[in-house]
Amino acid sequence: MSSTADLAPAGPTTTPGSGVWLHGVVREADAALLAATAGMDGAPVRAVRAAGLVAVVSAAPLSEYGEEALRRNLEDLAWLERAARAHHAVVAALSRAGAVVPARLATVHHDDARVAGQLVARRDELVAILDRLAGRDEWGVKGYVVPGATPRTSEPDGSGGGAGAAYLRRRRAQLTAREEGQRIAADAAAAVHGELAGHAVAARRHPPQDRRLSGAPTAMVLNGAYLVEQGTLADFRRLVDALADGHPEIRLELTGPWPPYSFAEERPAEPALTVREPAC
Structure with missing residues (x-):
């Protein structure tokens, strides 16, 4: 899953001033695991469900993770290391629980609807990858x-x-x-x-x-x-x-x-x- 800044006009699920950072896609996510895993903003990650798949996401304030901010921050090695560690910690937690398709660093969508749309559009591909990675x-x-x-x-x-x-x-x-x-x-x-x-x-x-x-x-x-x-x-x-x-x-x-x-x-x-x- 590629690094993107998908910042089109906000949908109804968007929190003002915040985007959606995608960590990875799994078949199912345990609620206790999500509650115990901190996302990019320090709050627990959450699930976006569509097409029989689960995208694990966290809030990404646009002041730091919006398109222009990302362009600037990706040149800052200290910021980049912090972001990579936070993202990897989530992906690693998901991986310990089962197969996961990790999103690449800095995959940011504007709202949950955009994330769900990706699950629907790429369902066959994602299912095939999860099948290949299982076990x-x-x-x-x-x-x-x-x-x-x-x-x-x-x-x-x-x-x-x-x-x-x-x-x-x-x-x-x-x-x-x-x-x-x-x-x-x-x-x-x-x-x-x-x-x-x-x-x-x-x-x-x-x-x-x-x-x-x-x-x-x-x-x-x-x-x-x-x-x-x-x-x-x-x-x-x-x-x-x-x-x-x-x-x-x-x-x-x-x-x-x-x-x-x-x-x-x-x-x-x-x-x-x-x-x-x-x-x-």
Whole structure:
């Protein structure tokens, strides 16, 4: 479900000055869970029901979440982190209770009628996705380069050309070794992803994260997401361990379970954190 700001004229269910932030779609939502889960404004989330489905939403004051405000706030990293954490907390709570189709960050509608209209219009697609996600979780596997675990080129003998030439030869050898190490790590990442994808219901390979985001001291070469049957998780864990042993040139890290953000759409997802103009 894409990031949108659907801000057409208000319908009768709209609270003045407030829009509707969509967190996700489920088949049914437990009232106690909704009451215990805080939305974007700190108040409990609520359900919008239509076409046999439930959209879980929260109030989104237009002063902060309206179209122009979103355009501004999505450039503010501190605001973005707070909003993402609040949205994810709701989606994670829904995911622990059963299958959920997560909405992408900043999916804002003007009123409940617009949300219900989306449930009706996309019912077949949403039902198919919920069926595919039932009994399955998203797991992440990240792979990082392990320095020194890859073959090194031999050091030059240093003969000829004096100290300056010897230094250049050493630097050239170091750069060659680094490039070779990165190539070997990249090949290992591709092999690991292929093995894991073969043991998962579905798989996605996302672009590696920058070190400033990953917090890791070495480069990330694998950022994979895998939809795994809950009953086969132990086998999947063992496979990750075996692949880590078989590929010492990269360090593997298994994370999850996560809400199925990577598998909420059959088609490639639109770029995240965008605000699309509503159709006239």
